[in-house]
Amino acid sequence: MRNRWACLAALFLVLHAGAQYRTALPGYHYAFPRDYFAHPDFQTEWWYYTGNLKTDNGRRFGFELTFFRHGTDREGRQTNAWDLRDLYLANLALSDLDGGQFFHAERTNRAGPGIAGISESDRHIWNGNWQIVWQGEAQKLQAIDDRFELHFSMQSAKPPVIHGKNGVSQKAEGRGRASHYISLTRLITDGEIEMLGRRFQVSGIAWMDHEFFTHQLGPNQVGWDWMCVQFEDNTELMLFRIRRNDGSVDAYSSGTFVDANGAATELLRSDFVLEAAGASWTSPATHARYPIEWRVSVPKLNLELHAWTSLAAQELSAVRKIAPSYWEGAIGLTGRKGSRTGRGVGYLEMTGYDHPLEDWP
Numbered sequence: 001m002r003n004r005w006a007c008l009a010a011l012f013l014v015l016h017a018g019a020q021y022r023t024a025l026p027g028y029h030y031a032f033p034r035d036y037f038a039h040p041d042f043q044t045e046w047w048y049y050t051g052n053l054k055t056d057n058g059r060r061f062g063f064e065l066t067f068f069r070h071g072t073d074r075e076g077r078q079t080n081a082w083d084l085r086d087l088y089l090a091n092l093a094l095s096d097l098d099g100g101q102f103f104h105a106e107r108t109n110r111a112g113p114g115i116a117g118i119s120e121s122d123r124h125i126w127n128g129n130w131q132i133v134w135q136g137e138a139q140k141l142q143a144i145d146d147r148f149e150l151h152f153s154m155q156s157a158k159p160p161v162i163h164g165k166n167g168v169s170q171k172a173e174g175r176g177r178a179s180h181y182i183s184l185t186r187l188i189t190d191g192e193i194e195m196l197g198r199r200f201q202v203s204g205i206a207w208m209d210h211e212f213f214t215h216q217l218g219p220n221q222v223g224w225d226w227m228c229v230q231f232e233d234n235t236e237l238m239l240f241r242i243r244r245n246d247g248s249v250d251a252y253s254s255g256t257f258v259d260a261n262g263a264a265t266e267l268l269r270s271d272f273v274l275e276a277a278g279a280s281w282t283s284p285a286t287h288a289r290y291p292i293e294w295r296v297s298v299p300k301l302n303l304e305l306h307a308w309t310s311l312a313a314q315e316l317s318a319v320r321k322i323a324p325s326y327w328e329g330a331i332g333l334t335g336r337k338g339s340r341t342g343r344g345v346g347y348l349e350m351t352g353y354d355h356p357l358e359d360w361p
Helices: 005-011
Strands: 044-054 060-071 086-096 101-110 116-119 124-127 130-135 138-144 148-156 178-195 198-213 221-231 236-244 254-258 264-267 273-276 280-282 289-291 293-298 303-308 326-337 340-351
Touching: 044 178, 044 326, 044 340, 060 124, 060 130, 060 198, 060 326, 086 116, 086 124, 086 148, 086 178, 086 326, 178 221, 178 236, 198 221, 198 340, 221 293, 221 303, 221 326, 236 273, 236 293, 303 340
Parallel strands: none
Antiparallel strands: 044 060, 044 198, 060 086, 086 101, 116 124, 124 130, 130 138, 138 148, 148 178, 178 198, 221 236, 221 340, 236 254, 254 264, 273 293, 280 289, 293 303, 303 326, 326 340
């Protein structure tokens, strides 16, 4: 569960009802590498890469690169390269955690003559010069902006995780109010960051989410808080809570724990606590107030954590002002995991704080 809505709400000028598209239902048969790529039978899908990296001398960075495909007319005839069948959006961000700087950019394209797309045969996902290329089980990430560049190699240390139950991650009451949700939870990453003319050799770990669906959120769901955690003991945790307009947490909030061998355990709403507990930050751009310290508790895993960030200003404020802004940034976690000290890094996403998502098209 991520802030795909921050980009998807920008589609209201071209949005169709989606009735001709498939919905996410139990029993979907997953196959890889096929399911790493496009699913044009579903109206919306996204690929979300986030990670925590550092240099040999300990300077820390976070990054985010996201690709979105949104179908606008599944059955329309395409007579030339510029006909609009799918809209492609992307977000890019770099967090210089120790330097106190945050950069972000966004772009929107149609496929055109190779401008953006997803190709299973070429094992390629791209939007202009932002791209992922699969080479066997490894992935190459490249993203170039006027202010910074990312050039990474990533290798998954674990098999893909399928979230939810019976192949679907249910998000709201009703048939098809769900997604097919896949993650690569531990991507061993190394490469180079170029920032404002300086080059940094970095290494660390990244996380990839891929979801595809046609409908997802329901009425009265105003935003969500999503967190992924990569622990030092080679385990991972993903949690999301969906907030309702009455201030309560939706029953369809859920999560997944991944053990050191890659086996996944589903966590229901009743299995965990994810709550703001400490400092907050108010955006000078949107005036949204975001909690930047969190308490994480999973009693069945004997886990109690404090999540925090060393860079409060990690908001991706919407440039075009036709979509919600959101906060997504690198975090650290400390606390207790079983009988031992638990430490990890991760990413936190918070949506619906500048405006409830139900206020947007």
